[in-house]
Amino acid sequence: MFPSGQTLPERLEERGVSRRTFVSFCGVMAATLALPAAYRTKIAEALSSVTRPVLIWRQFQDCAGNSESILRSPHPEVAEIVLETLAWNYHELIMAGSGEQAEAMSTQAVRDLKGKYIAVIEGAIPSGDGYCTIGGRSAVDIARDVVGNAAATLAVGACAWDGGLVQHGPTEGQGVQDVVPGANVVNLGGCPHNSANTVAVLVHYLTFGQMPALDQYNRPLFAYGDLIHDQCERRAYYDAGLFVEAWGDEGHRKGYCLYKMGCKGPAATYNCPNVRWNGGTSWPVEAGHNCIGCASPEFWSTMSPFYGRLPNVEGFGADTTAETLGLAVVGATTVAMAAHGVGKAIHSRTVRAHDSSAPAGPEPPPPGSAPTDTVTDSAPTASGGEPPATGGEPPATGGEPPATGGEPAP
Amino acid sequence: MTRIKIDPVTRIEGHLRIEAEVTGGKVSEAWASGTMFRGIEKIVEGRDAREAWIWAQRICGVCTTVHAIASVRAVEDAVGATPPPNAELVRNLIAGSQLVHDHVIHFYHLHALDWVDVVSALKANPAKASSLAQSISDYPLSSTAYFQGVLTRLKTLADSGQLSLFASGYWGHPAYQLTAEENLIAVAHYLDALEWQRDVIRIHAVLGGKNPHPQTFVVGGMATPLDPNSPQAINEERITFLRSLLKTMRTFVEQVYLPDVLLVASAYPEWTKIGGGTRNFLTYGGYGKGSVADTASYLFPRGIIRDLDLTRVLPMDQAKITEQVARSWYTYPQGNQAALHPYKGETDANYTGPKPPYQWLNTGDKYSWLKAPRYDGQVMEVGPLARALVAYAAGVPAVKQSVDATLKKLGVAPAALYSTLGRVAARALESEIVMSQLEGWLDELDRNMNAGDLRIADTAKWDPSSWPSSARGFGPHEVPRGSLGHWVEISDGTISRYQAVVPTTWNASPRDAQGQPGPYEQALVGTPVADPSRPLELLRTVHSFDPCLACAVHVLDAEDGGQRTTVSVDTG
Numbered sequence: 014m015f016p017s018g019q020t021l022p023e024r025l026e027e028r029g030v031s032r033r034t035f036v037s038f039c040g041v042m043a044a045t046l047a048l049p050a051a052y053r054t055k056i057a058e059a060l061s062s063v064t065r066p067v068l069i070w071r072q073f074q075d076c077a078g079n080s081e082s083i084l085r086s087p088h089p090e091v092a093e094i095v096l097e098t099l100a101w102n103y104h105e106l107i108m109a110g111s112g113e114q115a116e117a118m119s120t121q122a123v124r125d126l127k128g129k130y131i132a133v134i135e136g137a138i139p140s141g142d143g144y145c146t147i148g149g150r151s152a153v154d155i156a157r158d159v160v161g162n163a164a165a166t167l168a169v170g171a172c173a174w175d176g177g178l179v180q181h182g183p184t185e186g187q188g189v190q191d192v193v194p195g196a197n198v199v200n201l202g203g204c205p206h207n208s209a210n211t212v213a214v215l216v217h218y219l220t221f222g223q224m225p226a227l228d229q230y231n232r233p234l235f236a237y238g239d240l241i242h243d244q245c246e247r248r249a250y251y252d253a254g255l256f257v258e259a260w261g262d263e264g265h266r267k268g269y270c271l272y273k274m275g276c277k278g279p280a281a282t283y284n285c286p287n288v289r290w291n292g293g294t295s296w297p298v299e300a301g302h303n304c305i306g307c308a309s310p311e312f313w314s315t316m317s318p319f320y321g322r323l324p325n326v327e328g329f330g331a332d333t334t335a336e337t338l339g340l341a342v343v344g345a346t347t348v349a350m351a352a353h354g355v356g357k358a359i360h361s362r363t364v365r366a367h368d369s370s371a372p373a374g375p376e377p378p379p380p381g382s383a384p385t386d387t388v389t390d391s392a393p394t395a396s397g398g399e400p401p402a403t404g405g406e407p408p409a410t411g412g413e414p415p416a417t418g419g420e421p422a423p
Numbered sequence: 424m425t426r427i428k429i430d431p432v433t434r435i436e437g438h439l440r441i442e443a444e445v446t447g448g449k450v451s452e453a454w455a456s457g458t459m460f461r462g463i464e465k466i467v468e469g470r471d472a473r474e475a476w477i478w479a480q481r482i483c484g485v486c487t488t489v490h491a492i493a494s495v496r497a498v499e500d501a502v503g504a505t506p507p508p509n510a511e512l513v514r515n516l517i518a519g520s521q522l523v524h525d526h527v528i529h530f531y532h533l534h535a536l537d538w539v540d541v542v543s544a545l546k547a548n549p550a551k552a553s554s555l556a557q558s559i560s561d562y563p564l565s566s567t568a569y570f571q572g573v574l575t576r577l578k579t580l581a582d583s584g585q586l587s588l589f590a591s592g593y594w595g596h597p598a599y600q601l602t603a604e605e606n607l608i609a610v611a612h613y614l615d616a617l618e619w620q621r622d623v624i625r626i627h628a629v630l631g632g633k634n635p636h637p638q639t640f641v642v643g644g645m646a647t648p649l650d651p652n653s654p655q656a657i658n659e660e661r662i663t664f665l666r667s668l669l670k671t672m673r674t675f676v677e678q679v680y681l682p683d684v685l686l687v688a689s690a691y692p693e694w695t696k697i698g699g700g701t702r703n704f705l706t707y708g709g710y711g712k713g714s715v716a717d718t719a720s721y722l723f724p725r726g727i728i729r730d731l732d733l734t735r736v737l738p739m740d741q742a743k744i745t746e747q748v749a750r751s752w753y754t755y756p757q758g759n760q761a762a763l764h765p766y767k768g769e770t771d772a773n774y775t776g777p778k779p780p781y782q783w784l785n786t787g788d789k790y791s792w793l794k795a796p797r798y799d800g801q802v803m804e805v806g807p808l809a810r811a812l813v814a815y816a817a818g819v820p821a822v823k824q825s826v827d828a829t830l831k832k833l834g835v836a837p838a839a840l841y842s843t844l845g846r847v848a849a850r851a852l853e854s855e856i857v858m859s860q861l862e863g864w865l866d867e868l869d870r871n872m873n874a875g876d877l878r879i880a881d882t883a884k885w886d887p888s889s890w891p892s893s894a895r896g897f898g899p900h901e902v903p904r905g906s907l908g909h910w911v912e913i914s915d916g917t918i919s920r921y922q923a924v925v926p927t928t929w930n931a932s933p934r935d936a937q938g939q940p941g942p943y944e945q946a947l948v949g950t951p952v953a954d955p956s957r958p959l960e961l962l963r964t965v966h967s968f969d970p971c972l973a974c975a976v977h978v979l980d981a982e983d984g985g986q987r988t989t990v991s992v993d994t995g
Contacts, residue, residue, distance in 0.1 A: 024579055027572070065585055074461050076973045077436045078484020078635040084528075085621050085634060100585040105433045106485075109536045110591025111962060112429040118591050137461075143752070143774035145459040147431050147438055151779040152459075178481055181466040183772060205484060205635050260641055260880035266648040268655025290633035294625045297632030301656075302639045302646035305477060313466070319474045 020061040021098060035060075045213040045288060046225055047235040059220035060098055066219075067130040069122050070104040071159055073145050073152040074179045074186045075136025078205040079170040080106040086208040087292040098219060099131070105147075116148045119155070123162045131218070132163035137172040137179035137186025144184040153192060160193040165224060167199050169211060171312060174200040174230075178313050190231070199224050200231045204307040209288040210236040230310060236288075241278035241304055244286040247271065271298060275320040277306035424451070425955050428783070430458070432965055434533040436485040437972025439931065441943075441961060442786055445952045450961065453940070453947035455931045456784055456791040457976040460752075462772055467921050471887065472498050472913045473642045475921065479909065480636055482923065483974045487635040488521050488627070489902035490923065490974075493909040495640045496715055501896030501913050502642070504884035509876065510644035511713060512868045513630055513657075516665070517637065518900070519710065519857045519864065520626045523672060525903040526807075526854045527680050529969045531616040534847070537963045538687045539601060539609040542594035545581060547607035549574055556608050559686060562678035564615065573611040593959045598951075600690050608686070612679050623672045629661055644880030649872045662869050669861050676858050684851040688833055688844050695835055698843030698964040700946030701802045702731040704809035705739060705929070707908065709901035710860065722821075722860060723853075723901055726813045727798065731841060733816040739798075741897065741908065744924060746794040749936035752776060753794065760936040762797065765910050765922040766895075791933040792976040795941060796924055804942045805905030805929045806968065807849040808840065821859070825852045843946070846967040850903075887916030895920075904969050905929060927975035930968045943968060 022035050039056040043049070072080065084107075102108075103118045110118070122130045138152045139145055145152035160166045168189040171177035179186035190198050201211050214233055217225045225233045242248065250256070251270035258264060258273060272279065281304060289296045298304055306316035430440035438459040444452045467478050479494035480487065492514060499506065506514070549570035556565040580586060593599075601609070624634045630647055631637020639646040650656035688695075708725030711717050718725055726736035745762035748755055754771045755761045763769065775789050784790045797803070814822035815837070829848060830837060839845060883889065895912040905926030912920035932941030943965060950960050 024576075027575060029572070065583070067585075072438075074459060075437075076481055076484035078481070078487060081484050081487065081635045084532075084617070085624055087621075097580075099587075100590075101587045102585075102590055104588060105431055105438075106436065107532055107588055108433050108591055109541070109589045110593065111431060111433045112958070114591040114593070114957070115431060115433050139460075141774070142778055143460075143776050145438065146779045146781075147458065149430060149777075149779055149781045154779065178466065178478065179461045182462045184460060184462055186461065204481065259882045259885065260644060260646055261648055261878065261882065265646075266650040266653050266656045266877065268653065289628075291625050291628035292621070294628035295632050297638040299655075300628075300630065300632030300639050300646070301648050302632060302641070305638070313478075317474060318471045319477055320471060 022057075022061050024097065039216075042213050042216045045209060045235065046217055046233075052220075056216060056220045060216070065098060065100045066164075067122050067126055068099045068101050068103075068133065069119055069130055069159055069163070070101070070133040070135065071119070071155060072105050073134070073136035073138050073147075073156065073173075074184065075170070075172060077106055077135070079135040079173075080104065082205040083169075083208045083211065085291055086212055087288075099215070112148070119159060123158050127162045128164050130163055131215070132159050132166040134160065134166060134168050134173045134189045135170055137176045137184075137188065138192045139179075139184040139186045140192075141184055144186075156189065156192050160189055160196045160198070163197070165197045165199065165218065166193075167201055167211060167214060169201045169206040171202055171204045171307065174202045175311055177204065181313065197224075198231055199227065199233065202230075202232060202237070202308045202310075202312075203283065203285075204312070207236075207283075207285065207288060207290065210284070236284045237282050237308060239282055239284065241281050241283055241286055241298075241306075244284070245278050245298060246286065247298060265301060271301075271303040273322055274303045275318070275322055276303035277309075277316050277319070277323065278304040280323055281306035281309045281312075281316070283308035426783070427952070427955050427958055427961075429958055429961060429965075432962065432970065434536065434962075434966060435970040435972065436483060437970070437975070439965070439970050439972050440784070441947070441965060442784060443947060443958075443961065445955055448951055448953070450947050450950045450952060453944045453961075454784070454786040454790060455793075455933065455941060455943040455965075457793040457931065457972050458791075459972065460772060460774075460792040460976050461973075467918045469917050469919075472502070472911065472916060472918050473885075473887070475911060475918055476640050476642075477638075479921075479923065482925070483971060484635045486521075486525060486902055486904060486971055486974060488517055488631070488637055489900055489907055490909070491637070491640050492518055493898040493900040493902075493907050493923070494911070495642055495898070496900065497896045497898030497909040497911040498642050498913070499884075499896070500715070500898060501894040501911055502884050502890040503894075504643040504881045505714060506644040506881055507876075507878035508713060509649060509868060509871055509879050510881075512864050512871075513645045513647055513879070514640075515710060515864045516861060516868070517627060517630050518902075519861045520623070520669075520672065522857050522903050523676060523854045523861075524620055524624055526850045527616055527676065528620050529850065529903070530680060530684065530847070531613045533969065534966045535609055535613055535687075536589075536592060537959060537966055538599070538691065539613075540594055540596070540599040540606050541577070541589050541592060541610055542581070543599065543601070543603050544606035544610045545574070545577060545603075547574060547603040549607070552604040552607045552611075555604050560678050560682040562682075564611075570607055570611060573614065574607060576614075577607075577610060593957045596957055596959045597953050598959050601687070605686060605690065609683060612683055615679065616675070619671070619675050623668050623675075626665055626668050626672075629665055630657075641880055641885075643882060643884055644878075647879060649868075649877045649879050651872050657868075657872070659869075662865065662872075665865055666862070669865060672861070673858050676854050681851055681855060684847060685829075685832060688848060691844060692833075692835075694844040694963065695833075695839035695842045697950055698846075698946045698967060699841040700948075701804050701942045702729075702841070703798070703801050703803045704728040704812050705798055705803040705805050705906060706809045706813045707739065707741075707899040707901055707906045708810075708813075709899070710857065715899065722819075722856070723810045723814050724817045724819060726817065727803075728809070728812050728816060729801070731838075733812065733837065736813055736817045741899075743799045744796060744908075745800075746796050746924070746928075747935040748789075748794055750789050750933040751791050751794050752789050762800070762936070765908070765924055766912075766920075768922055793928050793932055793941075793972075795932040795935040796929050797935060797939075800937075802932070802935075802939050802941060802945070803929055805926045806846065807853050807903070807905075808846045809905060810901060811849040811852060812840065821856050822852070825856060843964045843967040846969075850969070890916060893919075902926060904971050904974070925971075925974040927968075927971045931970055931972070931975055943970075 040053040043052045255269040432439040440456040476491040476494040480491040552570040553567040627634035648656040708721040710722035711720040898909040910922040
């Protein structure tokens with residue numbers, strides 16, 4: 014309960030946001046999370062009664078694109094709802110104070126709210142002295158402190174997940190999970206992350222006290238479980254063998270498939286075609302450019318050349334089924350990833366995504382995947398984190414999180 | 424004498440540290456340090472030059488798009504691809520809307536809290552705030568009930584004891600001078616601007632697929648097909664949608680942003696005399712009607728102002744740009760005193776600063792990850808003020824009228840522009856000027872499309888086999904924070920060298936081999952400091968430049984042949 018005695022819906026109502034709008038927002042969240050519609054009520058209850066947990070957003074070797082993405086959070090009231098549901102105490106990009114006044118917000122949380130606050134990390138983390146210092150402290154030092162003492166951590170964007178583009182440079186910046194092993198981290202890949210998913214993860218956490226079902230990369234299945242190609246509005250043109258051959262040609266104007274221009278949709282999973290960007294306005298493929306697979310593991314190395322056609326597939330053509338292409342593509346992608354020493358599991362992920370007959374509900378571990386400690390279909394989170402907010406003001410309101418399986422949002 | 428530091432400087436992009444000596448209540452000397460380095464060298468080396476823009480765009484996510492545009496221009500310059508007029512119009516729409524969007528966010532979300540006391544707003548009388556707001560603007564959200572709503576929201580936040588992003592502010596600092604009602608108006612518009620920026624950026628979603636990091640640039644043009652009759656292309660429906668977003672954009676700029684800048688500027692007249700700094704200004708110019716090469720059609724002319732002499736605009740020759748590392752954490756093989764043109768720039772990262780955790784930098788030696796760019800050996804300020812001064816001195820009518828009208832409203836002479844508030848005003852004025860062009864660009868695109876001109880890309884140069892075996896090119900772009908340049912060298916279709924010189928490297932540069940301080944360091948000298956433990960006044964001047972440190976210490980540099988493990992952070 015808020016000290017003022019008002020619930021979130023009451024406060025929103027005072028500002029002209031009706032209870033109906035609030036409940037409808039909860040419905041959107043349930044859909045994004047691939048939860049049954051009935052969970053709308055549960056989410057509404059949780060957000061209505063929750064005490065504001067503290068959120069500490071730290072930026073390291075970043076471009077602030079992920080911060081900007083959260084500022085563009087979709088649905089008119091979402092940002093307010095999340096901001097007013099959380100005490101957003103540290104965020105270099107937008108917080109009021111600088112210097113010591115700023116750093117005190119972060120160190121206070123670590124000291125006084127151990128295991129009770131949420132950390133969000135943006136950017137890679139270098140290990141060498143001097144490559145990234147804030148307030149005279151190294152990024153590694155701060156990250157271990159802030160992540161190590163958090164109830165849960167969201168690593169937003171490619172750089173915080175696996176080092177992104179930074180890991181290829183001389184500083185060899187790494188992702189959160191490599192710098193703070195064993196931390197309770199959810200990876201929200203993408204360049205940048207899509208804030209629609211991040212907000213949904215926060216809402217899930219506030220509602221159930223734990224993170225949604227995760228895949229072998231600790232990414233939420235609801236967002237990263239399905240092939241872009243299978244969700245793409247241009248898919249019918251692919252099946253019909255109609256392709257864009259040059260920028261601005263007739264096929265491009267008619268919205269044909271971008272496979273021949275280098276589209277990575279057949280090799281990449283993400284819910285980009287469904288949640289889209291900037292309040293559902295568009296996404297790169299709709300606007301006319303091929304997908305670059307930015308939510309995939311180590312995408313800067315595995316998906317480039319971005320204009321290179323996915324590996325020439327034997328027998329590729331209009332009559333090739335998606336299954337065949339998917340498998341062939343996966344083979345090539347896996348080879349590329351193996352070369353970079355990553356990506357054990359995209360193979361199985363992709364195969365699974367093609368299995369439209371998979372039943373709803375808890376899914377079996379994908380064939381050939383790593384032991385089940387890397388795949389979690391129901392709580393708790395993959396890294397074995399305990400339900401957060403032990404003692405004191407738990408955001409958790411009880412209730413089991415549903416087993417979502419990997420099915421896309423309706 | 425007191426030594427103070429601000430680290431991190433927040434409400435900017437990236438990681439910036441300021442150290443300063445305060446003598447007699449004023450800054451006597453200052454040092455600016457970029458404290459983060461990514462140095463992603465070699466990763467573009469050997470890659471298809473057509474995708475350089477995708478990598479380069481990640482230099483910055485706040486000034487998203489700007490590096491993509493400079494990069495694609497550099498490659499087009501190298502290979503001889505000529506984007507058709509429609510592609511230039513789409514790029515202008517993306518770049519122009521980015522500039523306006525960025526300036527508004529800067530004013531409200533990055534800069535305003537230096538002038539606006541959020542806690543003081545709690546004491547405001549909503550009815551008084553309403554009548555004041557209505558006296559300065561036609562903005563319809565100005566009723567007593569509206570301000571009462573904002574006040575209630577603010578009170579709830581304060582009563583909760585959790586001020587969230589506002590928790591760490593300098594509330595009650597003696598340097599705050601707005602009335603409670605003025606503060607309430609500003610807080611209300613801070614919140615409105617949050618919604619506005621999210622709403623209007625859908626221009627980039629339509630034309631770029633997403634924001635941040637739009638994804639529709641291609642070497643030779645744009646990947647946005649045009650067809651009035653296709654639901655899958657930029658068509659009448661999308662043009663209409665864009666027009667409505669531009670209208671929303673314009674309304675806020677005219678009815679909220681510009682009046683609020685005047686409101687703040689009027690309350691802080693002494694800040695038209697503080698924060699000038701270097702007296703030299705540089706701009707590449709931009710926003711032309713056709714190709715980048717058509718400099719005569721630029722809305723903002725190219726040029727240099729030396730020693731604040733507004734009677735003469737000197738020509739700008741990019742060959743005179745050099746960078747130094749005497750006080751930066753790099754070494755040059757040519758020696759510490761060398762000054763190298765970006766085409767010859769090399770940078771071996773070599774951190775010699777204190778081992779963290781540390782209290783103070785050794786500012787007598789090397790102290791920043793930024794290099795020191797210089798023009799003809801001189802320190803230069805870039806950005807909206809540089810563009811405004813060059814355009815004003817060149818007699819560009821739109822700029823001259825706009826600047827003169829504003830100076831008259833504030834009752835100050837043109838010299839007042841050379842100040843902390845001058846930068847704030849220049850940003851607002853150019854937002855208005857660019858805003859006035861955006862709808863025209865969209866109309867022109869619409870006319871072309873309906874006249875049957877659907878060309879959006881020069882595809883003759885798409886295949887790298889059509890390129891010369893070796894080529895190099897320069898891509899300039901005037902971006903919100905100033906003059907951005909990318910230089911690329913291409914061998915057999917792939918990148919053999921890449922360089923970028925970025926606005927914040929100019930402005931936040933450390934000292935050079937001659938000991939000349941950079942623009943921030945010069946501008947801070949003389950700044951009053953009422954309370955050294957809460958150096959609010961320094962933030963005013965630093966923020967007036969709109970720092971972007973990720974840009975400044977960026978990133979991309981491919982060295983020829985892969986022999987050297989050099990990193991160029993260059994420039995930028």
